Amino acid sequence: MLFNGAHCRALRLASGRSIKALAAAAKVAPNTVLAAEAEVRQPRIRVAKALAKALGVPLEDLQLPISADGASLPGIRRALGLTQKEMASRVGVSWQTVSRVERGGRAQLVLDWAAAYALTLPQWRRAHAVSRGLVRREAAALTPRLTTQTRGDHA
Incomplete structure (x- = not known):
């Protein structure tokens, strides 16, 4: 499940509480509430439960279902x-292997990986492909592009 920061903020505002007041009620730091509401970071399950309790709603009200169709493996892992x-x-x-696989590297025993991420095999394959695509797009954005003139000089 993914934390729905916008809904958390709406519930907080509807209750008339400030970030500091909600943080105090949930026994977390105000920056934690701010990051969760802004969806900068997915809160740990303990924090999500504490926020739900402080707001008087079930945890499910603060979560979006995981959609493996467009989610990356790191996003799904964090949502878990x-x-x-x-x-x-x-x-x-090793954690290094998890890091490599989450960047699109090959994985052995794919059924074990899918189960660990709480996904079906087709969902895991889609999420793995999304992760690989994200890494490739990031790498392409960082790679300097040759201009047509420069390519012409070396041709």
Whole structure:
């Protein structure tokens, strides 16, 4: 599940509370509430539960269902409230392997990976492809482009 920061903010505002007041009620730092509402960071499950309790709503009201169609593996892992190290423990590999696979690298025993991410095999394959595509787009954006004139000089 993904945390719905916009809905959390709407519930907080409807209750007339400030970020500081909600943070105090949930026993978390105000910056944690701010980051969760702005969807800068997915809060850990403990924080999401505390915010839901402080707002008087079930946890499900603050979450969006995971959609593996457009989600990356890191996004799904974070939505599950897991670190790379915790995911590595689930799969039985090192955290470095999780990092490599989440960047689009090959994975052995794909059924084990899909189960660890709480996905079906087709969902895992789509999320893996999304992750690989994100890394490729980031790399392409960082690679300096040759201008037509420069290419012409070397031709």
